[in-house]
Amino acid sequence: MRSDRAADGAAEADKRQETGNAAAASPDRASNQPEMGGAVIGRRNLSPLIDKLCADHSLSLAEYEFLIANRTPEAARLLSERAAAVRKSIYGNTVYIRGLIEISNICRNDCLYCGIRKSNSNCSRYRLTPEEILSCANEGYALGFRTFVLQGGEDGYFNDTVLCGIVRRIKERHPDCAVTLSMGERSRESYKLLRDAGADRYLLRHETADKAHYEKLHPVQMSYDNRMRCLRDLRETGYQVGCGFMVGSPYQTPAELAKDLKFIENFRPDMCGIGPFIPHRDTPFGGFPAGTVELTCYLLSIIRLIRPPVLLPSTTALGTIHPTGREMGILSGANVIMPNLSPVSVRKKYELYNNKICTGEESAQCRADLERRMRAIGYEVVTARGDIRRDTRQRP
Numbered sequence: 306m307r308s309d310r311a312a313d314g315a316a317e318a319d320k321r322q323e324t325g326n327a328a329a330a331s332p333d334r335a336s337n338q339p340e341m342g343g344a345v346i347g348r349r350n351l352s353p354l355i356d357k358l359c360a361d362h363s364l365s366l367a368e369y370e371f372l373i374a375n376r377t378p379e380a381a382r383l384l385s386e387r388a389a390a391v392r393k394s395i396y397g398n399t400v401y402i403r404g405l406i407e408i409s410n411i412c413r414n415d416c417l418y419c420g421i422r423k424s425n426s427n428c429s430r431y432r433l434t435p436e437e438i439l440s441c442a443n444e445g446y447a448l449g450f451r452t453f454v455l456q457g458g459e460d461g462y463f464n465d466t467v468l469c470g471i472v473r474r475i476k477e478r479h480p481d482c483a484v485t486l487s488m489g490e491r492s493r494e495s496y497k498l499l500r501d502a503g504a505d506r507y508l509l510r511h512e513t514a515d516k517a518h519y520e521k522l523h524p525v526q527m528s529y530d531n532r533m534r535c536l537r538d539l540r541e542t543g544y545q546v547g548c549g550f551m552v553g554s555p556y557q558t559p560a561e562l563a564k565d566l567k568f569i570e571n572f573r574p575d576m577c578g579i580g581p582f583i584p585h586r587d588t589p590f591g592g593f594p595a596g597t598v599e600l601t602c603y604l605l606s607i608i609r610l611i612r613p614p615v616l617l618p619s620t621t622a623l624g625t626i627h628p629t630g631r632e633m634g635i636l637s638g639a640n641v642i643m644p645n646l647s648p649v650s651v652r653k654k655y656e657l658y659n660n661k662i663c664t665g666e667e668s669a670q671c672r673a674d675l676e677r678r679m680r681a682i683g684y685e686v687v688t689a690r691g692d693i694r695r696d697t698r699q700r701p
């Protein structure tokens with residue numbers, strides 16, 4: 306069942322989609338085609354635009370939209386080759402791993418796409434204790450992880466005192482490790498306290514850089530402006546900051562994706578998490594189609610070219626919609642994977658979307674499996690904190 310707001314949005318989006326498709330089907334309509342040096346770019350030849358992206362790490366909004374709406378297998382191949390080359394020039398053939406610890410599936414929010422939203426009464430709730438979280442980190446350390454990502458819903462139990470205590474204990478025990486938090490929207494003061502406690506990085510997906518689209522994905526209590534405020538505060542508080550979005554989320558069109566790319570270009574995140582939207586049956590978006598591997602990989606390549614040193618995960622969601630999705634993400638320009646270190650007993654409960662993979666394996670199995678998969682495509686999982694590398698040849 307869609308909410309009223311969602312249903313209204315659907316009609317509007319469908320109308321817009323029709324308009325967009327009509328434009329895409331008429332290559333002679335020059336108004337929809339960006340020009341380069343006076344020459345209109347043909348639908349089938351996107352290489353001048355890709356060359357421009359490689360040289361400038363920037364395109365106009367119209368050019369991003371055009372690159373997405375008119376994509377071809379040939380353009381995808383070219384982007385992926387260029388992105389892989391750029392990625393190799395900075396990170397070689399290494400793949401960084403992050404140990405993901407899903408600390409709570411309790412959330413005060415009701416994002417329309419999320420399986421652990423507060424209105425989902427079918428969700429069986431859990432919260433790890435600080436000792437359990439420490440124990441996951443210790444196990445991860447022994448397996449070679451040097452970054453721990455604490456991720457959870459916006460659960461009031463993890464106030465500043467509790468969360469700062471956990472961060473401090475992990476850093477005291479494992480001073481050579483980075484701690485990344487992915488704990489949602491908090492006050493600037495809270496971000497500052499957590500940073501002072503030792504947190505190094507913070508992931509907060511912006512979800513969409515289009516305010517109207519944001520409002521179709523979230524309840525009225527949540528605000529696009531506050532999400533952007535959080536990202537600014539995180540940057541100013543000294544974190545390595547990650548943003549990101551779902552590919553193929555309801556009502557998303559190439560125009561919204563173009564805004565996401567422009568936002569990434571301007572915000573210049575240290576990390577960027579993108580993965581396909583996958584519907585969860587117990588949400589208002591349960592009947593919407595999933596995003597695709599094809600478009601996700603296409604966008605991964607573009608993001609690598611916009612921001613060459615960015616830490617770019619090949620997400621579990623990619624591996625969920627395709628058996629070799631994570632390998633395809635790496636080959637498209639990603640350089641990070643995030644195996645699960647949560648206790649096996651709770652993994653199925655952290656179900657943001659249906660059919661999530663890797664919920665039944667022990668952490669050691671997950672790591673070994675990913676190492677084997679990466680080796681099979683010519684990449685090597687390394688034991689390192691995996692901070693962003695600043696490449697002086699690129700825009701700083």
Ligand code: SF4
Pocket residue numbers: 412413414415416419420421422423457458459489
């Ligand atoms: S997406 Fe995050 S903030 Fe929104 S309901 Fe899910 S866990 Fe909560």
